[in-house]
Amino acid sequence: MLRFREEQDSVGIKKVPANAYYGVQSLRAMENFKITGRRVHPEFIRSIVEVKKAAAKTNRKAGALEESIADMIVSACDDILSGKYVDNFIVDAIQGGAGTSLNMNANEVVANRAIELLGGRKGNYDIVHPNDHVNCGQSTNDVYPTAGKIAVIRMLQKATKQLENLYDVLMKKAEEFGDVIKMGRTEMQDAVPISFRQVFTAFANAVMRDRKRFDTAISELSVLNMGGTAIGTGITAVPQYIEEIVPTISEVTGLKLTQAEDLVDGTQNLDCFIIVSGIIKSCASTLSKIANDLRLMSSGPRTGFGEINLPPKQNGSSIMPGKINPVIPEVVSQIAFNIIGNDTTITLAVESGQLELNAFEPVIFHCLFESLETLTNGAEIFAKECIEGITVNRENCTRDVEWSMGTITALCPVIGYTKASQLAKQAMRENKSIKQVLLEEKIVSESEIDEILDPKKMI
Numbered sequence: 332m333l334r335f336r337e338e339q340d341s342v343g344i345k346k347v348p349a350n351a352y353y354g355v356q357s358l359r360a361m362e363n364f365k366i367t368g369r370r371v372h373p374e375f376i377r378s379i380v381e382v383k384k385a386a387a388k389t390n391r392k393a394g395a396l397e398e399s400i401a402d403m404i405v406s407a408c409d410d411i412l413s414g415k416y417v418d419n420f421i422v423d424a425i426q427g428g429a430g431t432s433l434n435m436n437a438n439e440v441v442a443n444r445a446i447e448l449l450g451g452r453k454g455n456y457d458i459v460h461p462n463d464h465v466n467c468g469q470s471t472n473d474v475y476p477t478a479g480k481i482a483v484i485r486m487l488q489k490a491t492k493q494l495e496n497l498y499d500v501l502m503k504k505a506e507e508f509g510d511v512i513k514m515g516r517t518e519m520q521d522a523v524p525i526s527f528r529q530v531f532t533a534f535a536n537a538v539m540r541d542r543k544r545f546d547t548a549i550s551e552l553s554v555l556n557m558g559g560t561a562i563g564t565g566i567t568a569v570p571q572y573i574e575e576i577v578p579t580i581s582e583v584t585g586l587k588l589t590q591a592e593d594l595v596d597g598t599q600n601l602d603c604f605i606i607v608s609g610i611i612k613s614c615a616s617t618l619s620k621i622a623n624d625l626r627l628m629s630s631g632p633r634t635g636f637g638e639i640n641l642p643p644k645q646n647g648s649s650i651m652p653g654k655i656n657p658v659i660p661e662v663v664s665q666i667a668f669n670i671i672g673n674d675t676t677i678t679l680a681v682e683s684g685q686l687e688l689n690a691f692e693p694v695i696f697h698c699l700f701e702s703l704e705t706l707t708n709g710a711e712i713f714a715k716e717c718i719e720g721i722t723v724n725r726e727n728c729t730r731d732v733e734w735s736m737g738t739i740t741a742l743c744p745v746i747g748y749t750k751a752s753q754l755a756k757q758a759m760r761e762n763k764s765i766k767q768v769l770l771e772e773k774i775v776s777e778s779e780i781d782e783i784l785d786p787k788k789m790i
Contacts, residue, residue: 336454352419352453354439354461360432364423371433372700374485376420377412378584379437379478382557383465384408385579386474386572390467393571400445400464407444416440424697429690430475438465468568468576470560472598472688479696480552481584483607486703487545487552493710494542494614498535500714504721505531512786513628513638513728514735521737524786527723534621541614548607553588555580556597562687563595601681601689604699608677611702612670618706618713619667622660625717629657637727642720659717666709673698732786739765741783746774 335346338355345355384405391401410416419440422432438461445459446452459465466474509528516522557580558573560566565573577590591597631637647656676698680691732738736755743751758768769780782788 336452338454347454349453352416352440352443353421353436354443354454356435356461357419357421357432357439360422360426360428360436364426364432366423366425367697369424371420371422371424371436372482372696372704373417374482375433375478375696375700376417376437378481378485379433379474380408380411380441381481381583382469382474382478382580383437383441384412385583386467386469386576387465388583389572389576389579390569392575393468393569395569395572396464396467399449400459403445403448403459404441404465406448407441410444411440416444424693424700426693427690429471429688430479430692431471433693434466434469434471434474435461438462441465468558468560468572470567472561473555473557473559473594475692476598476601477555477557477580479692479699480555481580481586481588483696483699483703484549484552484586486700486707487549487607490614490703490707490710491542491545493707493714494538494545497710497714497718498538498542500718501531501535501538504718505529505535508723511723511725511728512732512790514731514737521735523737523740524732524735524789526790529790530624534624537617537621538614541610541617544610544613548610551603551606553586554591554597554603555588556591556594558590559594559598563593563598565594595687599684599687599689601684601692601695604695605678605681608674608699608702611699611706612674615667615670615702615706615709618709619664622657622663622713625721626657626660637724638731639724640722641717644716659712663709663713666705669705670702673702733766734764736765738784738786738789741789742769742775745779745783750774 333349336349337344338347339345340355340359342359345358347353347355347358351358387396387401387404387408390396391398396404420433420436422436426432442456442459442461442465443453445465446455449458451458505528508531509526511527512524513527513530514521514523515525555577556563558565558568558576560568568576577588580586581588625639625641628636628638629641632640641657641660643655644658645655647654647658677695680695681689683689683691736758739751739755739758742754746754754765754768754772754774757763758765761768766780766784769775770777775783
């Protein structure tokens with residue numbers, strides 16, 4: 332058995348492992364781009380193989396590929412989509428060349444599997460050629476962004492499900508603790524009372540608003556430059572292929588996709604990724620804000636707000652016995668910090684495109700995949716490991732409302748802002764509750780005080 336086979340590209344001759352489905356260009360890319368230590372995301376592999384399958388079917392219909400070769404390319408793609416040969420996708424997630432490394436990795440793996448199906452030996456590209464056949468009518472410059480968009484759409488769909496679940500869990504908490512009233516705070520100072528129903532409903536509505544924005548993100552990504560080939564002019568692609576490739580990709584992927592009206596614009600400009608990244612960042616910021624609020628409300632347990640209890644997940648200190656930290660809200664905020672950083676990277680990469688092409692799509696997709704994967708996982712554990720287990724300290728909340736100065740706000744329509752302010756300062760100075768001061772001053776009757784200061788009427 333041969334241990335290696337020789338393959339040649341425009342750079343020269345190189346030995347490739349004999350049993351490898353990848354070829355010389357994939358191997359060079361693996362050696363050149365030892366950057367992240369992480370290979371291309373599995374969703375990206377899936378989507379680029381689907382693009383190759385759709386291209387073969389379209390080229391066969393358009394007469395640009397022999398039927399036997401096109402059929403074997405489709406079969407090879409189906410094999411890969413079933414989970415075979417995925418380990419032969421060896422290139423790093425971040426790579427130079429605007430994604431050519433991944434495109435050629437796909438072309439070579441598909442070609443060698445098709446060769447094998449036709450009874451040939453891997454590397455005999457006279458039978459099925461990675462460029463002439465698998466890449467027929469295509470360019471990295473339309474394949475790579477198309478495959479990346481499809482992958483991101485699917486990841487957005489997964490994230491959407493977790494956000495919907497998070498919304499449901501928050502609404503259940505709103506119902507569970509709906510009768511409990513706590514002290515509201517603005518600028519970290521006592522404000523006026525608010526119910527936990529209102530608190531958790533506001534959290535849930537913010538999450539749902541972000542979830543709805545994901546529909547906008549999917550819409551932005553559903554416009555493809557496929558058929559534009561190198562710079563959007565469609566060079567090397569036959570007219571029928573250009574017309575039918577996107578509908579065929581829609582058929583293969585099961586997604587509703589459309590072709591850009593201007594393929595040159597669709598190839599040059601990547602502004603849609605800034606919009607999508609911004610939507611993801613907005614959602615991450617929402618989750619982090621909720622996490623911040625939960626940390627504050629659960630602070631203590633004896634010397635903080637102590638309004639709620641988060642479920643204990645693990646020891647909080649290597650030195651302080653019994654300390655439990657809010658680790659799930661903390662990790663949710665860290666996810667947001669990372670996503671915000673990724674958004675900055677994406678913005679810079681989109682801005683840095685030059686003339687007819689943006690070469691920086693690899694880092695754009697790498698960041699988008701990371702942002703969506705961490706957001707999806709974060710939303711899932713936030714709901715399951717934190718919010719579902721929250722309990723409320725009713726007595727603490729009732730005591731805080733009764734002791735707070737903020738409740739005097741309800742008296743402003745009766746005694747005026749100035750008098751109310753004077754009474755609040757007096758209560759602070761004498762370390763008394765608002766009710767005590769009002770009773771002593773006899774400004775209003777006790778029954779009126781009880782009526783006005785009823786927390787249920789303040790919310």
